[in-house]
Amino acid sequence: MELSVHLFSEHASTRDDLLDPPDDATIRPANKLADLDFDCELAYVHRRSSDLPEWSRYVRPYFDVMWGTRGTTVSAALLPRLGDRFFAVTFGHGRHILNNSLLVPDFGLRVTANSIAPDAVTAMGTSTVGTVSRRTNQIVNMPSTLDAFRLDIGDEWVRSLAGSTDEELAHAMSGSQSLRVRVRDEHAELKRLGELLDYLLRQYESTRYQNTFRFIDALRPLPLHDDRIERLDTILLNRFLDPAKHPTIAVAVPEDRPPEPTFFRLTKGIGHKAREREEIDLAWLHAQKHRVHRPLEQIRIGLVDAEGDRVSAPRPLREYLTTETELDGEMFALAGGRWFRVDATTLAKVERQLDDYVVEYNDPIEPRRIGEHEGPYNDRVAEIAGWINMEHHQKQVSATGATVEMCDLLTEDLHLIFVKSFGDSTRRSHLFSQGSVSARLFAENAELYRENEGYRDFVYRLHAERWPYTVRGNPKIVYAISTERKQPLRELLPLFSRINLANHARTISAFGYQVKLAKIPVVPAIPKARTAGQRGGRRLRDDSRARPQQGQLF
Incomplete structure (x- = not known):
């Protein structure tokens, strides 16, 4: 038998605090027919089933469809108390009548992490916490170690965990906020519930999970009642x-x-x-x-x-x-x-990784003018510095068929420079991904469609044509980000952009290539020259001075 168990915080002092039903639901208490060894009450609700779908109004006047009849559904919540802590065991849609603001947000996750063995994980749900949210649910066909799952520790919030256990009371668990526990047959009786809840509370308070699943503390959701x-x-x-x-x-x-x-x-x-x-x-x-x-x-x-x-x-x-x-x-x-509260250990780890894998790019880079788009900027910088504008030399990789932008600018020192404005985290995430993809293709010398040439060979050939007498070393991946703000670029990067950069820099460094971070200053645009038809002292309108709308700049 499976039970769905919730734990209320210490702020829940009476049973009146535990329930918060929807407006169309009326809660009724159930009379006890037999005594239990622990304090427990049952609340249930009759609720009207959902209305007909919105699209039914479109076809109902013209087609005879057996829509069925509206009925009622019964949901319930057992509300046991052990000592000074309240629990809820829900049935049907019983979770929807609970006061969600008083539920412990990581009860199920912590209990599961403390109860399953390191080699008995069966499922894991993760989410990235940033502007670009990626949600994954990974399931394996047999109990396994964490090596069977893909997890970017520090970049992802582990929101759910599942696995098997050899505990006497239960043989499988899965949890996030609530806990789904598969109770052994001999304990699948209500009179044994107090024993189960006492065990689950002790498992929640344990710190054993830190030996194997410490990463669940990296990002911890705040309880909704937190001041x-x-x-x-x-x-x-x-x-x-x-x-x-x-x-x-x-x-x-x-x-x-x-x-x-x-x-x-x-x-x-x-x-x-x-x-x-x-x-x-x-x-x-x-x-x-x-x-x-x-x-x-x-x-x-x-x-x-x-x-x-x-x-x-x-x-x-x-x-x-x-x-x-x-x-x-x-x-x-x-x-x-x-x-979410970000664990201080996680923050320190990210900063160490940035110290280890990312260095500051000290060579001067031509400032970008306000309103200047990526293409004109790269053309202008390539001409001034004598670099190669790689936007004009894109190739298709035979493995994927996708057109790959090796970088934006290629220098004599074999710096592969990727240029973006500061923008939002989506833009920065794309920038960091471009660098790691290019580094991997360069290391593998991936075959290109055109001319049947390798990725690294193609870059080397362009470099040799421009600088035939320069000795080539390993490339350096340079992330060049333009911003008007005065602080150092690394300090300007939000937390999850720093995490993202650290992860990609670690990947690039594994190929033997150095990662550099460059700040491109932003300066006012050069005013346009006056024409003969202009009134004296009045300048032409310079549209490039206007602040660009979101998505216009690179």
Whole structure:
């Protein structure tokens, strides 16, 4: 038998604190028919089943479809108490009547990590916590060690874990916030539940998991009742209201949404009848922020697919924003509407990796002008410095058929320079990935379609044609990022961009190539010359001085 178990925090003092049913659900207490050895009550709810689908209105007038009848469903939650801690064991949709704000967010994960053996892992769910959220669920066909799973420790939040156990009470577990525990037959009776819960609480409080699964502490979600959340939300609101001063905020679709090729937003709550369907865009959100009193809550976003079918009910804007910040000397990150505390050990590890694998590029690089796009900038720099603009020499790799951009600029010292503006984390993630892909193809000398030439051979040939007498060494991967901000570039990179850079730099270093980080300064554009028809003293409008819109610059 499988049971779904939840643990409430110490802030739950009475059973009245435990339940928070939906508006259309009425909770009823169940009368006891027999005594138990522990304190326990049962709450259940009759709830109307879901309405007909939205699309039914389109076809019902014309086609006779057996839609069925609307009925009721029964969900329940056992609410046992052991000492001063409350639990919930839910059945059906019973989890939806619980007060989610008081549930321990990592109860199931911690219990599972403390209960399964290192070689008995059967499944793992991970998510990256950043602007680009990647959610994975990995399942193996037999209990295995962690080597059977792909996990980027420090870059991914392990949100769920599953495995088998040889414990007397249970033989399998899977957990995230809640715990699914497969109870052995001899314990599959309600009268034995107190014994099981006592064991699970001791497993939750244990630290044995740190021997094998310590990485689950790298990113830990804050309980919803944590008093730091209000302070963190205040920081989030200030950043949203003043994006020019705080550019470290971005929009990301919550990772628990179904994958669709195209997402749109269905906005509600801006005015009484506002209903707009647009692609999710931070600039649009900024344009609406002064129309509501509390933008993080009153601007609500629901997802619909490309055909207009609703994918999710409208949710507050806060759940679509990502950022990271320091508070009381600790680092926190927001993703999917949840704040995470970043483990100090993880932060120190990232900084050590950056020290080990990334060095500062000290050679001067031509500044980029405000409004200057990537192509013209690379052309201008290549001409001034005498470098090769590799945008004009792209090739297709035979293994994939994809056109590969070796780099943006190639120097005499065999520096492969990749150029991007600071932008958001998506842009930086793409930049770092370009460098590691190019390093791998260079090391493997991957065969190109054109001329049946190897990747490394092709770069060497272009280099030899331009600089025939230069002795070539190993290439160096240079990430050149333009920004107007004055701080050192490494300090400007947000946490998850630093993690991303450290991971790619470690990969590149494994091929024997050095990684460098270069900051491209941004300067005002050169004014255009006046024409004879201009009035004296008045300059022509210089469109390149205007701030570019998001997505225009490289």
